[in-house]
Amino acid sequence: MLHTRTTPAERRRALRERLATGRLLLMPGALNPLSARLIQDTGFEAAYLSGAVLAADLGLPDIGLTTSTEIAARAQQTTRATDLPVLIDADTGFGEPMNAARTVQLMEDAGLAGLHLEDQVNPKRCGHLDGKTITPREEMVRRIRAAVDARRDPGFLLMARTDARAVEGLAAAIDRAKAYVDAGADAIFPEALADEAEFEVFRTAVPVPLLANMTEFGKSRLLDARTLDNLGYDIALYPVTLLRLAMGAVEDGLRTIAAEGTQESLLPRMQTRSRLYELLGYEDYSAFDSAVFDFTLPPGT
């Protein structure tokens, strides 16, 4: 793919139209811009930028150390690498309601299709860890109202995430979700629900698009797409899956090279040069300079 072909407004419309179908949307989290293109090339219809992955990419824990401008820059690089609508994890909005307002505009300018804001206090932590503290409901309502007011493109999706299930219980999380919808949230991300029964209760109670976070090694049972679709969920999120897969393979690879003094045994597991070049659209650049891709690659390389 030489250039992206769609505008941010078109992507935002595509995301909303897709959510309006009522069919579950599978949303993998990209680990870098190229993997966002791979998500597209694999046939997914949307991608996600995880706060945990954005932090880990910088060697940081997911405790709110990244800045809004850092993640906006990474988001811009990502939206330049794919035509998919991309939803970003904007953590708590990076401070007070005024900061949430600025965050919305930064993420709109980065070409994203939407973001989610969570009701944790700063410093936040991964929603699947214990010891979370959530902000008073009215404070989160102010955060959402500020975000809605700052939005310039009404197509930009504002999703509110509540971490309340782990702190105040399921009923409180539902009450908060309803208040967030009343404040203008287009969709809700109920964090760290335990099992299918809780997902079902939440779905029945909250009448806007809902995201189910299928993150590994956390508090939620991993439900498959058929189950989530039957429950009536709108997005199935795989936020850190690609990073975990990649880092697992990288760790194995490093150990193999250290032990064997060669990567020969790893070759069958690698993405080939030709597949990488295909994903990067090398041939497209021949339109500018016929010499840029005038080589042939041996089969299987």
Ligand SMILES: C[C@](O)(C(=O)O)[C@H](CC(=O)O)C(=O)O
């Ligand atoms: C969705 C999430 O906010 C993220 O940053 O990707 C994390 C995912 C994870 O740490 O497994 C979360 O659920 O808090």
Ligand SMILES: [Mg+2]
């Ligand atoms: Mg996060």
